Amino acid sequence: MSSQALDQFLNSSIEELKTKGLYNVIDTLQGANGPVIRIDGRSLINLSSNNYLGLATDHRLIEASIKAAQTYGAGAGAVRTINGTMDLHVELEEKLARFKKTEAIIVYQSGFNCNMAAISAVMDQHDAILSDELNHASIIDGCRLSRAKVIRFKHSDMNDLRQQAKEAKESGQYRKIMVITDGVFSMDGDIAKLPEIVNIAEEFDLITYVDDAHGSGVLGAGAGTVKHFELSDRIDFQIGTLSKAIGVVGGYVAGKKQLIEWLKLRSRPFLFSTSLPPAVIASCSASVDILMNDQELIEKLWENGNHLKNGLSLLGYDVGQSETPITPCIIGDEVTTQQFSKRLYEEGVYAKAILFPTVPKGTGRIRNMPTAAHTREMLDQVISVYENVGKEMKLI
Incomplete structure (x- = not known):
């Protein structure tokens, strides 16, 4: 017999999310996660998707994955510190x-x-x-796990960061002080002010940490x-x-x-x-080879991102302060x-709603993630759907 207290908590909590429009339905893809999905x-x-360069379905990565699985097996078989480190891991x-x-x-199992x-x-x-204050959830959880004192500073506010750093340093309470920021903030697409952050860090002897x-x-x-700013x-x-x-x-994690x-x-x-597993490592390695030798996909990503952003802005949508394809x-x-989001779906565009607690209450948004794999025709169709649905719902 299950706990009545647990059942009551789950029922009331899920219903509350549905009432507030915060309940998320998980969709199942029938096939690959490409520019068009089923x-x-x-x-x-x-x-x-976060498949910025369209490499998740690239034949070069798939071939590398298959070859590695055939040679090394399906799994690594152990943790890295025992005998789960293969030459593939070291090479990557x-x-x-x-x-x-x-x-x-x-290398770790995930960015989180x-x-x-x-x-x-x-x-x-x-x-x-x-x-x-807008750092990713994984940073927040990592900070909590460390048991260090967490001092939030206003988003990309260098005056506030400097003041907080000064107070923390002069208090004499702490052995070490770290400053953590996302490199690109995933919900708004803006870029951290890394040159200013580094200058403040060097002034107050802060450890610098960038989640990129x-x-x-x-x-x-x-x-x-970090490379963008030559830091x-x-x-x-x-x-x-x-x-x-x-x-x-x-x-x-990259460092000394x-x-x-x-x-x-x-x-x-x-x-x-x-x-x-070996197949994952080999396909990652193939992907890095592509990035190191060819800028075409990155250029296409930015071209597509700018086209979509300009199109939605001209329609009158608020696209925030994004400086990236997000x-x-x-x-x-x-x-x-x-x-x-539901109406976009009905018109053939899959663009999920992003809601609290991922973003602050009252700032619900559709986060569009154009990739290098989208064609101009696809993006023009998206802009047309946004125009029709937006006028229908009196949003523009």
């Missing part, structure tokens, strides 16, 4: 280090794991973390936001993902050799979780945002 037998233009880490222009790299691992391996209850999940493969000729030698931690522009799954050595000794996801369409009310 759901319930319908073909839809896909604007909700060395290649990524060359790509990122850092001394060393450690990176933040859970790296922050808590270095920071503890004697330390403080200055964290941008949405900058990897997009900015800095694909090497990310590779002034950032202590660079977090990257293998799950978005790279097109596969996983994450990594001594830092990576420490993470291999003390970061818990590395120590206690089976390593990524194109939010801010509606506001949560229920209206869900209704809007």
